[in-house]
Amino acid sequence: MTFHVLTLFPEMITEATSHSILGRAVRSNAIQVNPVNIRDFAVNKHGQVDDSPYGGGAGMVMMASPIYDAYQHVANMANSNAPVIYLSPQGKVLTQAKAQELSSLKEIILLCGHYEGIDERVIEEIVTEEISIGDYVLTGGEPAALVLMDAVARLVPGVLGKAESFQDESFAGDVLQLEYPHYTRPPVFRGREVPEVLLSGNHGKIAEWRRNASLERTRRKRPELELSPLKKNLD
């Protein structure tokens, strides 16, 4: 899977995807990350990519044509059906289900805004979808693109090792529920013991304990997740 990222700060994308599990996935070619510097398509030799807003007001607005030209550059090499996702606080909030849906695609084009945002006309021209990572405002789209890439990439076959499987995780599966708690050595830490059942070697009992722990902590930490399929399980 290839993530093309249209950005003014390509180093942020390259650097953050060169470590840990994503870094390993890039090196093994399980995913490709292609940051495209919008400034390479600046409107003049001074590298201009933004200008003051029509109608006045604070801040700068990213100009339409450098973004459009950067997009055209990518579109020439990308699958023409690749979605163009603008990371924006005005988009639909990213969910695990959305990450799952995107993980089946071969290519995604991500557009990162900065400053006050982007000239609306280029959004209308090229963007197929807007995605937010939450109801708060960041200084730029790069951290949001990295969140999306991380959530999607780890669902791409070959990215996680068997030991890092996502099958039991929070939000995995048909019911929205949180994962059970984890413990590792030592068996006692500052007087707190690992639940005895986890040391028993009884796989049936361990699975049952984990199911119950999952339901209990979902109800306690995120009661709003008690949507109908989960509610059925809890009742």
Ligand SMILES: C[S@@+](CC[C@H](N)C(=O)[O-])C[C@H]1O[C@@H](n2cnc3c(N)ncnc32)[C@H](O)[C@@H]1O
């Ligand atoms: C300072 S924000 C612009 C906010 C814009 N003026 C507004 O009020 O909707 C600059 C850029 O950061 C990114 N951004 C900010 N918050 C975000 C969020 N919650 N999710 C995704 N991207 C975000 C977007 O790419 C945006 O163009």
